[in-house]
Amino acid sequence: MTHPPDDSVDELLSAARTAIGDELRSLTYFTEDEVTQLYLRSDLSRTADLVGFAENERQGFRSQSLYADTQLGDYQFTVRVFENGYLTRVIANDHGIWVTTDSMEMDRFEELASALASILRSFDPA
Template sequence: MTALVTDERRETLVSAARTAIGDDLRSLVYFTPEEWERLYLRSDLDRDADVERFAANERLAFADLRAYGTSELGTYQFTIRAFTDGYVVRVVDGEEGTFATTDAMPITLFEEVATALRRTLASEE
């Protein structure tokens, strides 16, 4: 499998997520409309986790963004999915995005997480 991001870009994205989320970061995945790449997986987690299923779902964001367009709510910022033991936060910028999985943490911190990831996605390599 060919890497979708350079080592430098990987380090920058992982650093942004780790800084915002800390030790509660479980995983970080980069994706485009067609492909995905796991950038980070915490060492205590199963390497055989079914990332493909999550990536396929989160890549639907590109269709969602076209469907929502600009609404009375403003522009899309990020998506949070809540689970019993943690969260998935998805951020999309243009034709690329990331999603991070986390342990349970205060939901109010996700704006900071999304801002850090969006800023990193929008930056030049």
């Protein structure tokens, strides 16, 4: 199973906790072929369909090239809004992270995405 190095898992979780605190619900790492949940808050059920989520979030790999060289600049991250919280997807190279959170102020997502992207860029998913 593909997953980031153990010290990177700690770094990713620490960055997410620093950026969003107790609103963090889950943290999931993914590549084109694998998906690994790195963290799930203790008050939540493990019933989420990670494979289904991963299939949707993998579209971000294609978005990176689709949006390349547009006047908008480079693709940075995606935020999905749900009734009970948010999902933020960050992709760097051939791997990504999605984070689910409780409701929170929108400006905190940029800090979250920036911290996670920096860590993802620092290690090779292979």
